[in-house]
Amino acid sequence: MTAPSDRLDTLTSWRADWTRLRVAVLGLGATGFSVADTLAELGADVLVVAESAPEEYARLVPVIGARLDESPLDVVPASLADFAPEVVVASPGFPPAHPIIEWVRGQGIALWGDIELAWRLRDKVVRDDGSPADWVFVTGTNGKTTTTRLAATMLVEGGLRAAPCGNIGVPILDAIRDPAGFDVLVVELSSHQLWYLGLDDGPGAPVPHSAVCLNLADDHLAWHGSAEAYRDAKAVVYRHARVACVYNKADAQTMRMVEEADVTEGARAVGFDLGVPGPSELGVVDGILADRAFVENRRTSAAELATVEELRGRGLAMPHVVANILAAAALARAAGVEPAAVRRALQSFELDPHRMQLVAESGGVAWIDDSKATNPHAAIASLTAFPRAVWILGGLFKGIDIAHIVRERGGEVTAAIAIGVDRDPVRAAFARHAPHVPLYEVDDAQTEDVMARAVELAARAVGAGGVVLLAPAAASFDQFASYGERGDRFQEAVRERIERGSTDDSGGASPEAV
Structure with missing residues (x-):
């Protein structure tokens, strides 16, 4: 009998023999489904394990000839252990310290991503x-x-x-x-x-x-x-x-x-x-x-x-x-x-939506959507391009220290507006490194209200010829489904305010939560 490792070494072509290879697929998003679909087409025995699965993909798994187990993944599901996979292909959301990844590596099972496959x-x-x-x-x-x-x-x-x-x-x-x-x-x-x-x-x-x-x-x-x-x-x-x-x-x-x-x-x-x-x-x-x-x-x-x-x-x-x-x-x-x-x-060539995107110019104010700036390094690039902007920032900082970006660029902005759940680090960073900059906060508003309130504050703080810059320096998942939704909400709020014809009132807000 060919040892599993020997067999895997031969699987370097679409035309190789992948039939009946036992493969477990972790996760069922777009990447996970592409993995399962490909392996099923090759004749492999495919088990998909996911904590939850979009209905569109879950419905298709049995159609392509694979099996799906939706189970909590804080421990190794019995279905996975009983399956005894020869290969596990993990979606990139599974970190090295995830208990299933640690189990796979501890068992000596081959662990691939979609790129290697x-x-x-x-x-x-x-x-x-x-x-x-x-x-x-x-x-x-x-x-x-x-x-x-x-x-x-x-x-x-x-x-x-x-x-x-x-x-x-x-x-x-x-x-x-x-x-x-x-x-x-x-x-x-x-x-x-x-x-x-x-x-x-x-x-x-x-x-x-x-x-x-x-x-x-x-x-x-x-x-x-x-x-x-x-x-x-x-x-x-x-x-x-x-x-x-x-x-x-x-x-x-x-x-x-x-x-x-x-x-x-x-x-x-x-x-x-x-x-x-x-x-x-x-x-x-x-x-x-x-x-x-x-x-x-x-x-x-x-x-x-x-x-x-x-x-x-x-x-x-x-x-x-x-x-x-x-x-x-x-x-x-x-x-x-x-x-x-x-x-x-x-x-x-056109830049991606939500990457330094000019949403509108009205009343002498330019509104810039850089919602894709999901970390401090990206936000620094935005602030370098628009140093005197009213800066809308915040969200989930993912363990990243916000202080250095405020130290480097925060002192140049006209005003700052903090959104999201991680506002304490923003407050502390401005107090230490840019205490002269007016800091506004949007409290724990519902998703549909966050950007409307942030835009209202920005419109009051910005002057004619100014810029309002959404460059959060943080992930969006505390209040939005993605950075795209965050940017879309910002753009909607900007356009609604412009349609109301009230973009030229400025300077009327004080730095307090609204």
């Missing part, structure tokens, strides 16, 4: 030459989605069949099964997915064409257990990269990741930042985005990709967005995309 199955649809699509990896504390979308847009403009997938919302297993096929998949990776990917460096370990870690700041520490563990997970993005390891010159930690990475022989380190680029770097010279990495003579020449003035006309000139553009351009150029195609891509 997809890499093993990447040859389902191949290119004309018979090879599967190249993969490009994107991670970082902030800017992942924007950079992933930018890179995919540049690749398509350069004539390649490319698509963004992974943590961006399209499960990678759906992407590899798309019958149209792709030349390149641009895979956004969360630190959670990378932690799972780092568990095994065997046959299932991906070999990306190129990779980037955009930046690193404390985030998801409760999930990972420490800042060091979070950093180590992010560093997995560069493992085995074979063409380009793109790093942020302004973030020394990303450079160290590249220096320490076990890459494929011949992979190049390519730096980017907003300064003048040296050889093998991308940067900005006299308002021109310049590439000195992918040109014939990078010591004496550079390729022009775009100008800051052009980006300003597209609403893309904020410093952190320019940095994302340079990172994406490095990935696209590494894949052979010409500078002219990079420029064309930027002429049509």
Whole structure:
């Protein structure tokens, strides 16, 4: 009989024999269902274990030929233990300290994420030459989605069949099964997915064409257990990269990741930042985005990709967005995309909703929705772009210290409005580091009232020519289903106030809870 580990080593192709392999799938969101659906199609014996499951997915599990057990997951369900899985594929929401993950590892059962499974199955649809699509990896504390979308847009403009997938919302297993096929998949990776990917460096370990870690700041520490563990997970993005390891010159930690990475022989380190680029770097010279990495003579020449003035006309000139553009351009150029195609891509690119989105300008006030700024590092980028704004912040800080952002940027804002359940840290940070800034609070209002009250306070505090900036620096789950709903509520409240024609009254509020 073939030992389970030996069999797993052979499962590196869609055409391998996956039949009757006992696989337990943890979680039944979009990722979990894509895993179960894929494995069922391959003939594996699939048990899905989830604490709760959306009705649309729960109804489909038996249809695809899998089984579902909805049970509390604070202990190992009997169904899982009795199933004796050969492999467990966990959705990225399960942290390392989860009791089921600890049980799986203690039992010596193979533990995969969806990315490893997809890499093993990447040859389902191949290119004309018979090879599967190249993969490009994107991670970082902030800017992942924007950079992933930018890179995919540049690749398509350069004539390649490319698509963004992974943590961006399209499960990678759906992407590899798309019958149209792709030349390149641009895979956004969360630190959670990378932690799972780092568990095994065997046959299932991906070999990306190129990779980037955009930046690193404390985030998801409760999930990972420490800042060091979070950093180590992010560093997995560069493992085995074979063409380009793109790093942020302004973030020394990303450079160290590249220096320490076990890459494929011949992979190049390519730096980017907003300064003048040296050889093998991308940067900005006299308002021109310049590439000195992918040109014939990078010591004496550079390729022009775009100008800051052009980006300003597209609403893309904020410093952190320019940095994302340079990172994406490095990935696209590494894949052979010409500078002219990079420029064309930027002429049509739109930022994601809730990322530095101008909601309205009325009564001399600009209302900016950056609800996607779910951690302090992202909020600092927002405040750098709009330093004199009325700042709406707060929510769930996930164990992150808010004090340093107030120390760095809080003293510049016109006023601050605290929302969410974690208002005590905000209050303490402003009292210590920016006591001169008026601090308003929205008390524990219902979800439908939070943003209406915050917008009312902001309208009173802002002056003509001012900016109101929603950049929470916190997760949204205390009062909203997602950062998207939080941003939508903000936008609705802004528009309702403008429709009432009352955006020009200002300065009438005192810093107290409402």
